[in-house]
Amino acid sequence: ILNVEQSPQSLHVQEGDSTNFTCSFPSSNFYALHWYRWETAKSPEALFVMTLNGDEKKKGRISATLNTKEGYSYLYIKGSQPEDSATYLCAFGLTGGGNKLTFGTGTQLKVEL
Amino acid sequence: NAGVTQTPKFQVLKTGQSMTLQCAQDMNHNSMYWYRQDPGMGLRLIYYSASEGTTDKGEVPNGYNVSRLNKREFSLRLESAAPSQTSVYFCASKARAYEQYFGPGTRLTVT
Numbered sequence: 498i499l500n501v502e503q504s505p506q507s508l509h510v511q512e513g514d515s516t517n518f519t520c521s522f523p524s525s526n527f528y529a530l531h532w533y534r535w536e537t538a539k540s541p542e543a544l545f546v547m548t549l550n551g552d553e554k555k556k557g558r559i560s561a562t563l564n565t566k567e568g569y570s571y572l573y574i575k576g577s578q579p580e581d582s583a584t585y586l587c588a589f590g591l592t593g594g595g596n597k598l599t600f601g602t603g604t605q606l607k608v609e610l
Numbered sequence: 611n612a613g614v615t616q617t618p619k620f621q622v623l624k625t626g627q628s629m630t631l632q633c634a635q636d637m638n639h640n641s642m643y644w645y646r647q648d649p650g651m652g653l654r655l656i657y658y659s660a661s662e663g664t665t666d667k668g669e670v671p672n673g674y675n676v677s678r679l680n681k682r683e684f685s686l687r688l689e690s691a692a693p694s695q696t697s698v699y700f701c702a703s704k705a706r707a708y709e710q711y712f713g714p715g716t717r718l719t720v721t
Contacts, residue, residue, distance in 0.1 A: 531709060540700065541653070543709030586652065588710075596641045596660050596704060597668065602652035 633701030
């Protein structure tokens with residue numbers, strides 16, 4: 498069983514704060530690292546898929562970086578808004594893993610006014 | 611495009627009953643997946659199908675069977691439901707190197 502760890506488990510920030518979370522994954526046999534945003538009572542929605550060491554992706558105020566050699570990825574949110582409140586999941590794909598992903602347990606973000 | 615659809619949305623079963631959860635996607639994706647989501651456990655893979663005609667076990671396959679009926683449809687069957695199978699079940703599909711698209715989920719309670 499692969500170990501994909503996310504920290505922190507939960508986070509409360511004020512509107513306008515910038516924040517970041519970490520995803521740690523095995524550094525060998527890396528294929529892909531995914532980030533998903535999961536709002537309560539909805540389905541997870543993809544934010545980013547990263548496959549190359551040093552990848553940086555950006556979508557609006559949200560960005561992510563990837564370090565495959567040391568096995569971590571950071572997700573950054575700049576100027577958090579209440580609508581950013583959600584659980585952020587990362588998922589790791591292994592080379593030869595048959596297109597399957599192993600998910601972390603997520604970071605639950607709450608942005609308060 | 612409807613994306614990934616799942617039926618039913620909610621279901622209550624008695625211990626020992628059987629049922630099939632249905633999933634269909636209209637994005638022509640090769641790979642399809644079944645996950646369960648339990649509090650504090652994240653998404654755990656039950657079974658997946660890398661392509662039409664193939665299925666493989668995931669992390670928690672015991673008590674479940676699957677059928678990849680065609681490229682569009684991937685069903686999950688509980689032969690004899692147990693209270694430990696109370697969960698929210700998500701189906702997902704994926705094109706080769708891209709993100710997974712999730713269905714709306716099925717909330718199953720086994721009493």
